[in-house]
Amino acid sequence: MAPKMSAYASRARAEEAFKLRASRHSWREVCDRLGYRSIGAAQTAVSRHVARQRREATPTTIETHKAAIELRTRALSQRFVRAFANGDDDTLVTLNREILRNEAELAKIGGLYEPEVLNINVTQTPTQIIAEARERLLAVVDAEVIEQKELE
Structure with missing residues (x-):
């Protein structure tokens, strides 16, 4: 029976297993290189390593x-x-x-790429918006006609 591995050594081996998997080695290769008894043991060690890494604030x-x-x-x-x-x-x-x-x-x-939040409230129907735009356009045309008549 192999001697019990220290927690430090076990964590270092789990980190190495994680790196091997990240380098696209198969679980069998990870087991063979690092001496895990089974694929499941290697997978568990890697899962625990990832969980430890994610605990950082x-x-x-x-x-x-x-x-x-x-x-x-x-x-x-x-x-x-x-x-x-x-x-x-x-x-x-x-x-x-x-x-x-x-x-x-x-x-x-730093948050400089955060999109600006726009709060848009539409209070008019499309028909009302078109009618208002039409009235403004006609007012501009009328003003142009009046200006032309004054110039003549």
Whole structure:
């Protein structure tokens, strides 16, 4: 009988199983590589790993994601400055594209992409709207006719 695995080692193995599955390895391959006794045991370990990952508080997850994007953007920006100094236009274009994607992602996280909520209340029927538009159009035509007569 194999010695009991520590909780830390068990969680590390579950994380590795998750990564293998994410890399499109079969459950059988996961079991063979990591020493699970059955496919069901590997699936249970991966399910528990995912559940542990999802327990993190949403604000913390968002801030962690933002910090990672900001870190990458700073590194890309430093390379952008060097490429500019070296006159490397191809690298500038590539880096600029990635920096813009990162900035757009940060804007989304910050809520700048939220659609504006419009509250529209229609109080007239289509017939009433058409009649009102017709009256306004006739008033404009009448004003034009009067102006033309005054010019003559």
